[in-house]
Amino acid sequence: MARELKFNIFRYNPQDPESTPHMESFVLEETDAMTLFIVLNRIREEQDPSLQFDFCCRAGICGSCGMVVNGRPSLACHTKTRDLPDEITLLPLPVYQLVGDLSVDTGSWFRELYDTVESWIHTKKAFDPTAPEERMENEVAEAIYELDRCVECGCCVAACGTARLRPDFLGAAGLNRVGRFLIDPRDERTEQDYYQVIGNDMGIFGCMGLLACEDVCPKHMPLQDQLGFLRKKMGITALKTFFKK
Amino acid sequence: MQTIYTDVLVIGAGLAGERAAIEAAQAGFSAICLSLVPARRSHSSAAMGGMQAALGNCAKGEGDCPDVHFSDTVKGSDWGCDQEVARLFADNAPIEMRQLAHWGVPWNRVVPGKDTYFKGGKIFDKEEKEENRGLITARDFGGTAKWRTCYVSDGTGHSVLFTVDNVCAQLGVEVHDKTEAVALIQDGTTCFGAVARCLRTGELRVYLAKATTIATGGFGRIYPCTTNAVICDGGGHIPAINTGVVPMGNMEAVQFHPTGIVPTDILVTEGCRGDGGTLLDVNEERFMNVYEPDKQELASRDVVSRWMTHHIRLGKGVKSPYGEHLWLDIRHLGEKHITGKLREVYEICTSFLGVDPIHQLIPVRPTQHYSMGGVRTNKDGHAYGLKGLFSVGEAACWDMHGFNRLGGNSLAETVVAGGIVGKKIAEFLQGCEVTFNSAVIDSEVKKQQERIQNVISCKAGTESVYKVKKAMQDALHKGANIFRTDAGLTECVESLQETLERARKVGLKSNGKGVNPELSAALKIEGQVKMALMVAYGALKRTESRGSHNREDFTARNDRDWLSRTLAYWKSDSDTLPTLEYEAATNIFHIPPGDRGYGKSEIIKADDVKTTDKG
Numbered sequence: 001m002a003r004e005l006k007f008n009i010f011r012y013n014p015q016d017p018e019s020t021p022h023m024e025s026f027v028l029e030e031t032d033a034m035t036l037f038i039v040l041n042r043i044r045e046e047q048d049p050s051l052q053f054d055f056c057c058r059a060g061i062c063g064s065c066g067m068v069v070n071g072r073p074s075l076a077c078h079t080k081t082r083d084l085p086d087e088i089t090l091l092p093l094p095v096y097q098l099v100g101d102l103s104v105d106t107g108s109w110f111r112e113l114y115d116t117v118e119s120w121i122h123t124k125k126a127f128d129p130t131a132p133e134e135r136m137e138n139e140v141a142e143a144i145y146e147l148d149r150c151v152e153c154g155c156c157v158a159a160c161g162t163a164r165l166r167p168d169f170l171g172a173a174g175l176n177r178v179g180r181f182l183i184d185p186r187d188e189r190t191e192q193d194y195y196q197v198i199g200n201d202m203g204i205f206g207c208m209g210l211l212a213c214e215d216v217c218p219k220h221m222p223l224q225d226q227l228g229f230l231r232k233k234m235g236i237t238a239l240k241t242f243f244k245k
Numbered sequence: 246m247q248t249i250y251t252d253v254l255v256i257g258a259g260l261a262g263e264r265a266a267i268e269a270a271q272a273g274f275s276a277i278c279l280s281l282v283p284a285r286r287s288h289s290s291a292a293m294g295g296m297q298a299a300l301g302n303c304a305k306g307e308g309d310c311p312d313v314h315f316s317d318t319v320k321g322s323d324w325g326c327d328q329e330v331a332r333l334f335a336d337n338a339p340i341e342m343r344q345l346a347h348w349g350v351p352w353n354r355v356v357p358g359k360d361t362y363f364k365g366g367k368i369f370d371k372e373e374k375e376e377n378r379g380l381i382t383a384r385d386f387g388g389t390a391k392w393r394t395c396y397v398s399d400g401t402g403h404s405v406l407f408t409v410d411n412v413c414a415q416l417g418v419e420v421h422d423k424t425e426a427v428a429l430i431q432d433g434t435t436c437f438g439a440v441a442r443c444l445r446t447g448e449l450r451v452y453l454a455k456a457t458t459i460a461t462g463g464f465g466r467i468y469p470c471t472t473n474a475v476i477c478d479g480g481g482h483i484p485a486i487n488t489g490v491v492p493m494g495n496m497e498a499v500q501f502h503p504t505g506i507v508p509t510d511i512l513v514t515e516g517c518r519g520d521g522g523t524l525l526d527v528n529e530e531r532f533m534n535v536y537e538p539d540k541q542e543l544a545s546r547d548v549v550s551r552w553m554t555h556h557i558r559l560g561k562g563v564k565s566p567y568g569e570h571l572w573l574d575i576r577h578l579g580e581k582h583i584t585g586k587l588r589e590v591y592e593i594c595t596s597f598l599g600v601d602p603i604h605q606l607i608p609v610r611p612t613q614h615y616s617m618g619g620v621r622t623n624k625d626g627h628a629y630g631l632k633g634l635f636s637v638g639e640a641a642c643w644d645m646h647g648f649n650r651l652g653g654n655s656l657a658e659t660v661v662a663g664g665i666v667g668k669k670i671a672e673f674l675q676g677c678e679v680t681f682n683s684a685v686i687d688s689e690v691k692k693q694q695e696r697i698q699n700v701i702s703c704k705a706g707t708e709s710v711y712k713v714k715k716a717m718q719d720a721l722h723k724g725a726n727i728f729r730t731d732a733g734l735t736e737c738v739e740s741l742q743e744t745l746e747r748a749r750k751v752g753l754k755s756n757g758k759g760v761n762p763e764l765s766a767a768l769k770i771e772g773q774v775k776m777a778l779m780v781a782y783g784a785l786k787r788t789e790s791r792g793s794h795n796r797e798d799f800t801a802r803n804d805r806d807w808l809s810r811t812l813a814y815w816k817s818d819s820d821t822l823p824t825l826e827y828e829a830a831t832n833i834f835h836i837p838p839g840d841r842g843y844g845k846s847e848i849i850k851a852d853d854v855k856t857t858d859k860g
Contacts, residue, residue, distance in 0.1 A: 015447055015759025031566045033508060033598045045711040049763035050755035054282070057474045059511045060596060061403065062286040078596040099423070099445055100760055107283030107422035111414070120411040121349040133343040135379030136354050144351035145397055148404050152285055186349060 003030040005081060007039065008089045009051070013100045023089075024048075036069065036076035036090075040102075052101035060218065063151030066093050066158065067102050073155035075218045093158040106154045113174045117197055121181070122189045140185065147180035147226065149219050156213035156223060168202045172213035172223045175204060179226050182233070195237045204230045246690060247450045251277040251419075252674055254438050254454035256426045256481050259287035260402070260656070261638025262460030263409045263418065264663025265626075265670060269456075270416040272671035277452065279424045279441055281476045284410045288462050288474040289659055292402030293514075293589070295384060295394035296657035298338035302355050302380040304371045305362075305392035311335040313390050316836060318645060318654060321388050323792035323802060324838040325498070325617075325647025325810070328831040330624050334645045334654075334661050341661045342381055342395050349408045352381045353396055363520060363586075386652040387515065387545070388843075394653040399589050402656055409660070423760075424450070427768055429457065429484045429634070430689045436634035437681055439484065440693050442768075447759040449693060451686060455679045456670050458635040459485055459628070460663075463616035467777050469718035470568075471613035472505050472512045481640050483772030485620050486779075490630035492812035492826070494621035494642030496776065497783035500649060500793045501727050503549040505612025508567035511597055512614070513590045513607065515652075517575050518542045520586065524553065525572040525606065526561040545843060547649070547727070547793055550611035554727045557610070565608065572606040579603075611727055615639070615655060617646045617793070618780075621812055625673075626666030629812070633679070637666040644810065647830065648792025700767045703752025710751045710767045716744045717770075717777050725781045730797045734785035741781055742821050745774045779813040779823045786825055787811065789849075801847040804838045808851065 005028050012021040026043045037058045044051045056064040058077045065076040068091040070084065081088070096104035113119070150173055157163045157171035170178075178198050181187045198204045207227055214224040253269040255262040258280035266276040280287065301309035315335040319328060346352055357375040361368050362385075373382075386394045397404040413420065423444035430437040430453070438453040461481025465473030485491040503524075504513045518524075523531050523542055533542045536552040544552075553571055556562070562569030575583060575590070580603045583591050587602075594600045594607055620636035621629045622643055628634040637643070638659045643666075645658060699705060724737025748771040757764045789803035790796050808830050813823040840846045 013759050016756070033600070035509065035597060038508060044762060048755070049711070049753070050761055052760060052762060055475050056282050056286045057288065057291045058509055059291060059593070061291045062282070062288075062474065064282055064286045080597075080599050082599055103760070105423070105445065107420075110283060110285075111420065111422075114411065114414040118415075120415040121347075123347075125347075127344055127347040129340045129344070131343075133346045133352075133381055136346075136351075137379055138354040138356045138382075141351040141354050142398070145400065145404060148351060148397075148407060149400060151290075151403070152283070184349065184351075186347075 003086055005030050006087045007043070008087065009102065010091045011101055012098065013050070013052070014098060015100070030081055034081040036079045036081070037065070039081065040076065052099065052103040054103050061151065063153030066106070066153040066155045067091065068093060068158065073158040073216045075153055075155070078218070093154055095157050095163050096154060106152065109154070110152050113170065113177070117170065117174060117178050119177050119181070121184065121187050123186060124188065134186070136185070144180060144184050146222070147176055147183070150176055150221055151219055153218060155216045155218060159212035159216045161208050161210045161212070162206045166201070166206060169206045170198065170203055172227065175230055176221060176223060176226050179230055191233065191237045192241070195234055195241070198230065199234045199238060204234050207231070248453060249277065249450065250453045251275045252454065253277070253456045253458065253670060254279070254452050255458045255460055256439060257287070257460035257462065257638070257640065258284035258420050258422070259460065259462055259638065260289040260406055260409055260659035261640070261663045262458065263413050264660045265458055265460065265637050265667035266418045267409070267412055267416060268664060268667025269671050269674065270418050272674070274671060274674050277419045277421055278413070279426055279439070279452070280420055280422045281425055281444065281480070283422045284413070284420045285406055287406060288477055289406045289656070290403045291474060292656040293399045294386065294656070295396030295401045295653050296338070296342065296660070297386065297389065297393045297651065297653040298342045298395055298657060299335065299391070299393055300339050300342060300381055300383065300395065301391070302377050303382045303392055304373050305385065306383050309391035309393055311339070314338065314393060317389050318651060319836050320841045321649055321651040321654070322645070322647025323649055323841065324804070324808065325495070325791055325830050327624065327644045328835050329833050330643055331645045332835065333624060333665060334658065337661050337665060338657050341664055344664070345405055345408060345660065346381060348412050350405050351397055353398065355380050355382045388651045405660065425480060425765065426484055428689055428693055429488055430686055431488055431631055432682065432685050433490060435632045435679070437679065437685065440689055444760050444765070447761065449690060451690060453681055453686070455674055455677050456633050456635060458637060458670065459620050459640050460636065460638045461640045463639040464776055465613045465616060467717060467721060467773050467780070468613035469722050470505060470510050470610065472502060472510055473613070478769060479773055479776050480769055482620060482776060483769060485628065485634070485636070486772060486775055486815050488631060489814065489816050491628050491634065492621045492630060492814045493776070493779055494618055494644055495648070495783070495811050496618035496779040496813050497787055497794055497811060498617035498648045498792060499613060499780065500615040500617065501547070501550045501611045502614035503546055503553060503611050504573055504609040506593065506598060507565060507570040507608040507610055509597055510612045511593055512612070513573065513593055513609065515546070516587060517573060517590055520582065521578055522573055522575040525574050526556055527563045528561070529572065532556050532561070547795065550727045551795060553611050563608065568610070570608045570610040573609045574606055575602050576604060615650060617648060617650055618642050625669035626662065627669070627673070635666060635670055637662050648794055696768065697757070697764065700751060700764065701753050701757035705752065706750025707752040708747045708750045709754065710763060710770050713744060713747045713751055713770055714766065714773070716747065717741065717774050720744060721777050721780065725784050727795060728797055729784050729795060731785065734781055737781045738778065738785055741774060741778045745771070745778065745821060748774045775815050775823070782823055783811045783813055783825060801849045803849040804851045805849050805853050805855065808838065
């Protein structure tokens with residue numbers, strides 16, 4: 001016998017003056033291999049066509065569908081109902097601006113982050129289309145990719161104690177992004193340059209070490225190690241600066 | 246009405262769109278990309294495999310060069326491509342890979358020394374040279390003479406997209422995400438920008454530009470089963486189609502992949518079958534060894550997809566709440582192999598299906614995968630029909646893929662074509678002056694406002710957009726799928742014409758306020774059905790089999806009558822069928838039509854004498 005699932009979903013349309021934030025329940029019969037992607041689309045198509053949520057690749061690759069599932073920030077597309085109880089509560093990710101219902105604006109948040117941390121290779125070298133590529137050890141390339149795997153879904157930021165207290169905190173995703181460039185030999189920035197960006201409470205010294213980021217990351221990024229590495233690196237940079245004076 | 250001016254407006258912020266915008270920005274022009282989603286969530290990010298470019302650095306790529314890449318591409322296209330364009334692509338691909346390396350893509354590199362690799366279940370040795378240490382390496386992909394596919398682990402598209410979006414941020418290319426273009430602003434000869442709907446507020450906005458570029462990817466979502474992301478719904482093609490003067494090229498050329506999982510249609514790699522996986526039916530019996538005794542499960546994508554469909558039609562499919570499917574069996578490969586070499590497949594099965602492929606069967610079916618057709622452009626990426634309108638990437642029919650594209654050539658096309666077309670856009674903008682006519686702008690805005698009001702107030706009817714969409718998808722699935730016949734396509738076209746009538750009567754159930762998803766769907770549905778008709782009608786009229794277009798009643802590739810590209814127009818709003826015109830597939834032949842060297846080789850040659858009854 002298939003289970004009857006009850007979904008309690010946060011509803012609010014900020015563009016509709018008559019709408020107020022509230023919870024609404026929907027009931028669906030469970031089917032084989034059911035994911036929240038299937039659930040939410042069925043609710044929209046069969047019960048309430050105004051329901052807002054975000055999916056894109058629906059394959060755990062693009063990071064669009066972050067939401068709070070029974071209290072835990074997760075990607076909805078790879079959340080299977082068989083792993084959940086009969087009653088399921090869905091809330092939008094906190095920290096980000098609400099667009100409506102389960103949809104939030106992660107795009108603006110991350111775009112601002114790219115500018116803050118200057119999320120690009122800083123080099124004085126110009127590209128020469130006639131020359132062969134610069135060589136790189138494969139191990140170095142793989143280490144960079146390991147940090148480049150973040151899909152910017154925002155789950156780590158939504159689960160972060162500091163991010164809830166400080167709107168300007170870069171979060172694990174932002175700090176990881178800096179770490180990615182720090183280990184890239186093509187980027188000519190010095191540790192001092194990075195210190196200017198993350199050597200403060202907005203950056204690495206804002207982290208309280210609660211590490212929910214690591215727990216919720218759907219891509220299993222090595223966030224704990226990464227935060228530890230940056231803290232040590234920036235701590236040493238701070239000391240060096242202090243003794244130079 | 247908020248009105249925003251930019252030199253270049255790019256609709257879509259995936260790899261092709263952003264790469265083109267970078268060229269314009271580097272030439273000193275302002276550029277804005279519109280995107281349904283934050284740029285880095287674009288579907289380019291889902292391409293795992295890699296990009297073909299003839300660098301020839303790795304041992305199995307030795308002796309590779311753009312000529313060989315070009316030749317593979319033309320054969321792959323079944324001689325349906327524009328050979329001048331395929332040549333441009335192959336020549337520029339190696340330079341583009343190096344450009345991306347300079348920008349920060351962590352390409353996998355050559356590791357010198359002895360190594361082994363698998364082919365057809367057997368182990369072979371290879372040795373990478375010390376002198377090539379640290380250069381960009383490549384992996385093997387189908388339909389290529391050399392190992393040519395540059396890659397970043399299993400996340401090539403993701404990594405390249407992040408890099409290219411970084412460069413956009415650096416150069417000040419703006420990305421207006423959660424914004425959807427709903428119409429082009431044009432006077433029948435020149436394009437002046439687009440009317441867009443903000444998906445944060447639901448309000449309309451006007452973007453004025455000297456050059457407008459459509460780079461919104463494929464349109465797989467007009468099919469019910471597709472590996473494409475939910476945003477790949479043709480939303481960028483529709484504004485071009487609705488002008489009546491911009492043709493879509495080769496819309497009937499649609500690629501299917503044999504192993505999409507059921508439900509959700511996520512792709513599992515060909516490597517499963519390459520390493521010895523088998524396909525089973527409802528009785529858990531193999532069938533490919535019966536249909537293709539020689540190649541069995543390892544026949545080409547098209548061939549396997551065709552037999553799978555045939556077998557389901559015989560009633561041998563497995564019934565499920567998500568439709569019929571077959572089984573992929575990799576259990577005999579063992580835990581070590583499955584969690585090692587096929588780790589990605591293992592993760593997809595466990596994460597999305599709750600199936601453990603070490604002990605359980607994987608539900609699969611042939612699934613729409615790639616749109617070779619799209620906005621027809623010349624080799625500069627300039628769209629036919631409107632000055633100042635460009636298109637690039639999967640959205641465009643540029644046309645290097647013809648009737649079948651090779652794995653690794655589509656992701657490479659995004660950046661290679663993006664670079665080439667971006668430069669041409671910058672050239673176009675040099676000294677280009679445009680006079681914007683407020684009457685043209687206002688009338689388009691008014692038209693869109695009325696359209697929205699009418700849908701909200703159910704002026705034309707109360708058809709459910711979701712039901713109409715399902716009818717469209719089902720018609721295509723049934724009639725314009727892997728197997729195509731005159732009877733099936735005729736029925737499909739008729740059914741789509743009825744669906745078109747229904748699409749014109751769609752009205753909302755909800756109130757349509759703000760970012761209403763039902764409204765977004767309703768604004769696209771008529772255009773989507775028009776696209777579906779372009780696919781089906783184009784397929785009906787093309788009485789031959791070429792690449793992915795397979796007619797059971799015309800099984801030969803016919804170079805005498807069909808060495809051509811279909812151009813589909815929607816000339817008038819009240820039309821119920823597209824208008825089809827044809828042009829030569831290519832004006833320059835570097836390689837004359839011949840045998841591909843794989844698949845069937847039934848060919849009617851260009852100089853074969855025409856008989857009156859082809860049967």
